[in-house]
Amino acid sequence: METGTPSYIGHTTQTLAAAGGREQFAGLYKKFAAVIMGMATRASHNNLRIAEDILHKVMLQLVHMPGALNETNDCAAFRHIAALTRAVIRETLPVARAQSGVNGCALAASPEAVLELTHHRGYTLADTAQALNISQEQTKTLLKTAMNKLKISQHG
Helix, strand or coil, X not given: CCCCCCHHHHHHHHHHHHCCCHHHHHHHHXXXXXXXXXXXXXXXXXXXXHHHHHHHHHHHHHHCCXXXXXXXXXXXXHHHHHHHHHHHHHHHHHHHHHHHCECCECCCCCHHHHHHHHHHXXXXXXXXXXXXXXXXXXXXXXXXXXXXXXXXXXXX
């Protein structure tokens, strides 16, 4: 690995090369890694551990899609990669964010945690329930409790 190369590049390249076809994977990686990493970094709010995990998952999925990138033009290939990256982000973020929580601490199911995920991080109720490992009904109840606390504090 070259000096100044981020660690995720070496790790993912080694994993992909171990799966076979070093030249093919090197080409895919060189062409798409920066775009995937950019999307993942933005989606994860600059959490490099989560972004690297997303990059790794996308590249591994590409490995197992024979012929998926035999596009004749880069524009079609980039569209395919972007769609795949968005799908991996949707799968990865709720669980990864709940595990990392706020300041590296896991979030416990509480009205404050539900409010944080739904209103500040943009999670859906289903994503919030999954991230906190609770039912959607519990999520709705906690959200209602949080909103009532906010109303009381504004009028109190």
